[in-house]
Amino acid sequence: MKIFGENVFNDAAMRERLPKATYKSLHKTIEQGLPLDPSVAEIVANAMKDWAIEKGATHFTHWFQPLTGITAEKHDSFISPTKDGHVVMEFSGKELIQGEPDASSFPSGGIRATFEARGYTAWDCTSPAFLKEDAGALTLCIPTAFCSYTGEALDKKTPLLRSMQALSKQALRVLKLFGNTTTSHVTSTVGAEQEYFLVDKKFFDKRLDLMLSGRTLFGAMAPKGQELEDHYFGSLKTRVAAFMHDLNVELWKLGVLAKTQHNEVAPGQFELAPIFGTTNIATDHNQLVMDSMKKVALRHDLVCLLHEKPFAGVNGSGKHNNWSMSTDDGMNLLDPGPNPHENFQFLTIISAVIKAVDDYAELLRVSAANPGNDHRLGANEAPPAIISIFLGDQLTDIFEQLQNGGLNRSLQGERLASGVKTLPAFRKDSTDRNRTSPFAFTGNKFEFRMVASSQSISGPNVVLNLIIAEVLSQFADCLEQAPDFDQALQALLKETATNHKRILFDGNGYSNEWVEEAAKRGLPNISSTVDAALVLMRESTVELYEKHKVLNRTELESRYEINLEQYCKQINIEALTMIDMAKHQIIPSAVKYSTQLANSITAIKSASSAVDISVQAELLKDLCSTLVSFNANLINLEKVTHEAATMTTEAYAHGVYYRDVVFKAMQALRTDGDKLETIIDADQWPLPTYSQMLFML
Structure with a gap:
């Protein structure tokens, strides 16, 4: 397959573009874990730059994996100015080996304070560089490790390599x-x-x-799920x-x-x-x-x-x-x-x-x-x-x-016969x-x-x-x-x-x-x-x-702090999102539908007192009682979310509060919200339903 690996500076590309001695030295580093020779990096950088530019790349980035769990990248162009007002495309061994992102803007669990910004990315030559395409633009991505100015690992890759x-x-x-x-x-x-x-x-x-938040915080089950397999x-x-x-x-x-x-x-x-x-x-x-x-x-x-x-x-x-x-x-x-x-x-x-x-x-x-x-x-x-x-x-x-x-x-596997002569x-x-x-x-x-x-x-x-x-x-x-x-x-x-x-x-x-x-x-x-x-x-x-x-101990303590901090932040985002949806989408639709029901009941009564309106009345009663419960749970969620956000307790106690108090309040609000979805007219429900999202692809 011709396209496979075409955007990767892989072994084949290195063998083709690097001098034999350089290729062998780099290969020893990759295969045997030997230290990288800086002179080798200079030659590799130039070959990598030429390869990327030929493919259409104009920028490079140190591609790393901070403790957010996703990847990070800062793009720099290959261009450098010349004395005559033009530019040339350059990429040095130093730029290949080392980068310097802002370490204080990523999760560090206390290793880096806001005023302590310096951090370093270092080339992981065991993972090949590649070209990443975004909106038609190609960027040379160099896989790297990420550490603080004081040497602690601030990423997912460094401990993995260790x-x-x-x-x-x-x-x-x-x-x-x-x-x-x-x-x-x-x-x-x-x-x-x-x-x-x-x-x-x-x-x-x-x-x-x-x-x-990446998940549905409200949503009644569809009539069909996965039960038919x-x-x-x-x-x-x-x-x-x-x-x-x-x-x-x-x-x-x-x-x-x-x-x-x-x-x-x-x-x-x-x-x-x-x-x-x-x-x-x-x-x-x-x-x-x-x-x-x-x-x-x-x-x-x-x-x-x-x-x-x-x-x-x-x-x-x-x-x-x-x-x-x-x-x-x-x-x-x-x-x-x-x-x-x-x-x-x-x-x-x-x-x-x-x-x-x-x-x-x-x-x-x-x-x-x-x-x-x-x-x-x-x-x-x-x-x-x-x-x-x-x-x-x-x-x-x-x-x-x-x-x-x-x-x-x-024990050995036995021969399995299907009972059908034509099947092996x-x-x-x-x-x-x-x-x-x-x-x-x-x-x-x-x-x-x-x-x-x-x-x-x-x-x-x-x-x-x-x-x-x-x-x-x-x-x-x-x-x-x-x-x-x-x-x-x-x-x-x-x-x-x-x-x-x-x-x-x-x-x-x-x-x-x-x-x-x-x-x-x-x-x-x-x-x-x-x-x-x-x-x-x-x-x-x-x-x-x-x-x-x-x-080390400091790095482990940082991960303890980060894990709990991210848990609290995620639950807090979900709680605030539920509050927003409840106030601006669900309650207005419930009020509107209850008003329509009430007006309908009044109109039918005025037209004829002999007409049975028990269905409408029961529906209105169920809607209003659920709405009252929903609003009470909303008020409680607002209260406990505010309390959680202003707490100054130790990380574990903070996490326990979000889990045992805030999250339980969210569950109570969802129960009423999902019931409201089953009562309110589908044309007036403000959110796409499970039936639509799961089955309409």
């Missing part, structure tokens, strides 16, 4: 114990499936809640298919390996899945996917909604984070092989994953916490807030054998899938299904890399000093299988019985973003992050 280094270091120690002397680097790989909703722009433009994998509507085609073209130009697209379960919901990539590049690509979805949708008079729960009562959206580990010589460390009970390297790696997820389940929960996910977790098609692992029949059987002290078999029989997988599990083994990778649809995948993968690096280091410490490696390994695997079997669960994660069972097993159940944030402040968390040099 965690990848930590994982590689500890994985190499374990591989060496198994006689592997050829692997020089281990990296985590990710494929992030992205769920999203599409709505017609004409409806979006009439919904203040969608515009300001007819949308999932259904035939694509023409308008949606056209959007997906254009989206694929945009992504393929950017080198994003968009592979699979389909209707998701909820009406108006869809999914895009990519092919695996190195974690930091996959993270960059997922940001490009979300950005491209929004831009391409607008070309089709659609709006892409990435909120985790834009519509109450139907499935929410998540991001399935498919995580694995690979060596630089092409080995997937989570590939069990044909007989996993004989593959002790695989069993050691997967045991480390199991122990890590059990020991640090609360950290994984924190990594997927945001206000939108609080609406989603535990609902349809979403995993519960309880972390558990699904291994499947084959591996579960192997770990039961380990607990019993011996390995002698690997085939060998089915050795295990089923469990889509209710938040952390499921799916053949040669783990699928972390708890990740929120709108968030960067950096945070969850930082935690996965970190906790597995920690357990691998524990395994290496034990085995490196063992006088008898085989005996020590057998003991270690048995101990892990025995002590961490509580985290394994292959049943229905949506059931109430599982919640009760998980409590008996001692598994944590953190239901809200506010409570999840506390895990970041534990001394054990700080020690873990500092041990592997992923985040």
